[in-house]
Amino acid sequence: MKTREQRDLFPGALEMMILKTLKRQPLHGYALVQQIKRTSNDLLQIEEGSLYPALQRLLKEELVKAEWGISSTNRRVRTYKLTAKGAKHLENEVSRFEKMLEGITRVLAPGES
Amino acid sequence: MMWLKQLFSRRRLYGDLSEEIQEHLEEKIEELVAGGMSRKEATYAARREFGNVTLTEEDSRTVWQWPSIEDFFMDVRFGARMLRKNPGFAAVTIVTLAIGIAANTTIFSAVNGCMLRRPRIKDPARVVVIVTADPAKEGWGWDRQPVSAFDFVAWREQSRSFEAMVAGEQQEFVLSGEGQPERVLGLRVSADYFHSLGVEVALGRTFLADEDQSGRNRVVILSDGLWQRRFGSNPKVMGEVVRLNGEGYTVIGVMSSNYRIGVYGGPELWAPLVFPPESFLPASRGNRSLEVMARLKSGASVETARAEMVTLAQRSEQAHPGTSKGWSASAMSIQHYIADEFGVGMRLQMGVALFVLLIACVNIASLQLARGAERQTEFAVRTALGAGRFRLVRQSLVESLLIALAGGGLGLLLASWGVDLLRRGLSLTADVGSIGREMTIDHTVMIFTLGVSVLAAVLFGLVPAVHQTALGLHSTLKEGSRAISQSKARHRTQSVLVTAEIALALVLLIAAGVFVQEFLDRVHAGFGIDSNQVLTANISLSNAGYKDSSKQAAFFQEAIQRLAALPGVISAGATSTLPLGDYERTVTFSIEGRPALSRTERGRTDYFAISPDYLRALGIPLIRGRNFLSSDSAQEPPVALVNQAFVRRYFPNEDSIGKRIRLDTSGLDRPDWSEIVGVVGDVRDSFEQRKYVPQAYEPYTQKSSSVMTLVVRTGSDPAAFAPTLRRAVWGVDKDQPIAAAQTMNQVMAQSGAGMRVANILIGTFAGLGLALAAVGVFAVMAYAVAQRTHEIGIRMALGARRSDVLRMVVKKGLVLGAVGIGSGLALAAPLVWLKLGLVNDDLLPFDQRGPVFLAAVFLIWLAALLASYVPAWRATKVDPILALRHE
Known part of the structure; x- marks a missing residue:
């Protein structure tokens, strides 16, 4: 059995991507998976086994909210929307992530060690 | 309150989740179908890709839970x-x-x-009990003896470990005045007793510092129980004078109802303890009767106090070898003392x-x-x-x-x-x-x-x-449904468990058997007396009028004479110690013509002061020589009787009659020797004791006692004679209280009651253990048979007879039983020396315990046999056709 840590890039990465994707437009679970896959040029494959627990965590922390509706394909779907709190959280996370990425990049940069 | 809302909306949340995931799968399937897959293939593919749906749902739900x-x-x-x-x-x-x-x-x-x-009491962990140890190391409690007044005063002054050291001495009082005279247990205590223990009275005050001086000591504190019973809880009793032993005592307090130290029924009143000058004479140094407690100083521990007491006792021993030789002292925490x-x-x-x-x-x-x-x-x-x-x-x-x-x-x-x-x-x-x-x-x-x-x-x-x-x-x-290897492992574990169970039950049975054996031995061993149709009544002459020993003797003489003259009385006597009723009194003694020994080295014997007719009243036979006579008065030469055990131990090869012994009935060596005039039968001291020990008797007219038990043999029902006995005693002194009159058979039943209850308990426990073990064997065998129904069916189809099947199953049970018995015996081996917590170490010889072991093994074996026979019998009822068709 795989653990979440193995599936994720790093803790919180999945949540961050979900929030970012939802910021562009509200989506339901299946569309979310497709969207992330597409945006990342198939580099990132989200597993449903991680997606749903992650969505529940975001719901619980009120970073997103969910509503039942009808999709474009005329299917009953539960659409997730970013809340104001979620937007703020995303901003913080992204800036933190960028700092971290910058640090990692510098360390990995050739010729400076 | 977020969590509360979540708690109640959770069912909906979960519903949403399931539906959502379901929809997700559907969407995926549809897309795959649209891509050209068959519906069936698409479903498999979608599921494979999604992973474990249940687990995902569960993981998602977990987010909401504790x-x-x-x-x-x-x-x-x-x-x-x-x-x-x-x-x-x-x-x-x-x-x-x-x-x-x-x-x-x-x-x-x-x-x-x-x-x-x-x-x-206040801070009981800091209170210790000071005890002394008898160098003879005989009998129960030899290492927790009381302290003499002489030592108490010396140790109180010399010790450095304690804030305070206090003493108490039990004394019986006759409380007279309104209503019937009554005997109550009192405790005479040091003036600072309650203060040092940190005990408060419910009413009034405790003793003042100078109230342990003669003349100021006529004050008393009542227990809550006595105050209720005798004085109707009337607070006006405070300051009143009550009569104790014929003297007036002013009531100064009532003890709070929850005060207590030990367990045995506590005293009903407290009065100051006064040491008369004679307690400090050399003669009284051996008179150990004080229960001493002390409160530790800060910094002192029970261990340091104990070490100090040992040193102090050595000092006493060197100063007074005559009375203290070999005696040591110790301090133990009060809780330890009580628990022990x-x-x-x-x-x-x-x-x-x-x-x-x-x-x-x-x-x-x-x-x-x-x-x-x-x-x-x-x-x-x-x-x-x-x-x-x-x-x-x-x-x-x-x-x-x-x-x-x-x-x-x-x-x-x-x-x-x-x-x-x-x-x-x-x-x-x-x-x-x-x-x-x-x-x-x-x-x-x-x-x-x-x-x-x-x-x-x-x-x-x-x-x-x-x-x-x-x-x-x-x-x-x-x-x-049938995993062979697993069931084998399980069966092995189960067999181990049942074996353990049998072993435990066997140990239990043997322990109980040993105990029952000891008990039955005591029931069947003779007591040395004829207890039927005998009435006893304990009389304690504590009234001030009986201080003189000749008055005491006169009282009992008069009472015995009156009783003997009553119609229906066969014989009437009295004894200072009632065998099986009172704790035995043991004294040291010397034999004339043998080398003089110090007290601690001398021989020991039970001691009784009796009236001549006591032997007849209790049916103790005179073996040789003569009984006491009414002419053996205080003025005549002292005489004594001894029992056969005494003769066996101390005069094995000579005639004891005519020899002279000196019994140490007081602190001082008596100047006079008593001549042995007769040998009487052996009497057991208590129910627990099985061996006869040396016993010596002196006439109460020569060695008077203030406490004696009247023993009356009647021609008819002894219990019905009690009122007559009471009237006769009150005829001598109307203020004399009489403790409940009991028949000798009642006295004996009480003596054995503790052991009997213990016996019933341990017997019940062993019975339960045996029954449980039998159920255990039964369960395992029944399970084994159920598991093997198929196999048994095949065996029978192949021609096995019912008796073969029966034997096969029972054998298995008996193998388990044998292994259990083997390990149980190994566990039970130390029980050969089981002491059983009897008061004395007076037990049956170890080699007599063999039959008990055998009987216990047999019982367990029988239980194992029965418990495996029933399932085995059931196994033979297996119908091969049914068993095989079951497959």
Whole structure:
């Protein structure tokens, strides 16, 4: 059995991507998976086994909210929307992530060690 | 309040989640179908890609939960459902456990009442009891003897470990005045006694510092009980004068009702302890009668105090070798002192009860294993669905815990009944009776029961839990309901458990057998007296008018004469110590013409001061020589009688009659020698004692005693004679109280009551242990037979006869029994020397315990045989066709 840590890039990465994707437009679970896959040029494959627990965590922390509706394909779907709190959280996370990425990049940069 | 809202909206949340995931799958499938797959293929592919739907749902739900608590409640709900679904299993396990727990709770309630209660004094942990140790080391309690006034005063001054040292001395008082004269137990105490112990009175005051001076000491503090009973709780009694032993005492206080130190019925009044000048004469140094307590100084510990007491005792010994040679002193914490009084016997019973519980636990573990076979598939399926092993073990333990709590509850009910029975059994005897009064099921006992239940759950739950969950998932599911290798391992564990159970039961049976054997031996051994149609009544002359020894003798002489003259009386006598009724009095003695020895080196003998007709009244035979005569008065040369044991020990090869002995009945060596004029039969001192010990008698007219027991042999029912006896005594002195008159048979029954109750207890426990072990063997055999139905069917189809099958199964049971008996005997080997907590070490010779071991082995063997015979017989009823078609 795989653990979440193995599936994720790093803790919180999945949540961050979900929030970012939802910021562009509200989506339901299946569309979310497709969207992330597409945006990342198939580099990132989200597993449903991680997606749903992650969505529940975001719901619980009120970073997103969910509503039942009808999709474009005329299917009953539960659409997730970013809340104001979620937007703020995303901003913080992204800036933190960028700092971290910058640090990692510098360390990995050739010729400076 | 967010969490609260979540708690209530959760059902909807979960519904949403399931639906959402379902829709997700559908969408995926549709897309795949649109891409050209068949519907069926698409469904498989979607599922494969999605992964474990249930687990995902569960993981998602977990986000909303407090997982551990919720899982726990779920386990509880599930466990309860499992028990409801198997009422037979639930009933057997719960009742089994309840029996084990009830045994422990009952005994613990006695331990709690007697050994664990804290004395109601200030900071009892800092209070020690000062005891002395008798160099003779004979009898029970030789190392916890009281202290002499002489030593007390010296040690109080010299010791450095204590803030204060106080003494108390028991004394009987006759309380007279309005109503019938009454004997009450009093305690004379140092003036600073209550102050040092930190005890407050409910009314009035405690003693003043100078009230232990002669002349100022006529003050008394009443116990709450006496104040209620005798004075109707009237506060006006304060300052009044009451008559104690014919002298006036002013009531200055009433003790608070919850004050107590020891367990045995405490004193009913307290008066100051005054040391008369003669207590410090050399003659009185050997007179040890003070119960001494001391409060430790800050910085001092029980250990340093003990070391100091040893040094102080050595100093006393060097200064006064005549009376203190070999005597040492010690300090022990008061709680330890109290607990030790009951020590051995209660520990034995506690151990026995624990064995019953162990057997019960092993039994349940074994039953759970058997049932585990049925649940194998269930566990395998749950593992397949993603349950972790820890989760399964926990589930299993929660089920055990449910059984344990139900068993504990039922056990508590049974125990309250047991406590009741025990209390009734103990009420027969005065001193053990107070144990009974202290026995209740209070919150300490309940907490104990809860603790034992939980512990038991772990004990009987862990083995099956680990066992059940260690399944090869694959093989279990593939092989359907019969996983051969698993059932083999389980069976092995079960056999080990049952073997252990048999071993435990055997140990229990042997312990009980040894105890019963000792008891029966004492019942059947002669007492040396003829107790039928004898009435006894204890008289204590504590009134001030009887201080003179000739007055005491005169009183008893008059009383005996009046009694003997009454119609229906065959003979009437009196003794200073009633065998089987009172604690024996032991004195040292010298034999004329043999080398002089110091007191501690001299021979010892029981001592009685009696009237001439006492021997006849109690039916003690005169073997040789003559009895005392009424002419053996104080003016005549002193005479003595000895028993046969005395002769055997001290005059083995010579005629004892005509020899002269000197009995040390007081602190000083007497100048006069008593001539042995006769030899009488041996009498047992107490029920527990089985050997005869040396006994010596002197006429009460020559050695008077203020306390004697009247012994009257009547022609008809002795109990009906009690009022007549009372009238006769009151004819001599109307102010003389008489303790309850008892027939000699009652006295003997009381003497044996403690041992009898202990016997019944240990016998009951052993019986329960045996029954539980038999049930255990039965369960294992029945399970084995059920497992082998198929095999037996094949055997019979191939021509095995019913007797072959019967033999096969019974043999298995007997092999288990044999292994259990073997290991049980190894465990029980130390019981050959079991001391049983009897008052003295006076036991049957060890080699006589062999038959008990044999009988116990036979009983266990029989139980194993019976328990395996029934399932075996059932096995023979297997119809081969049915058994095979079952496949």
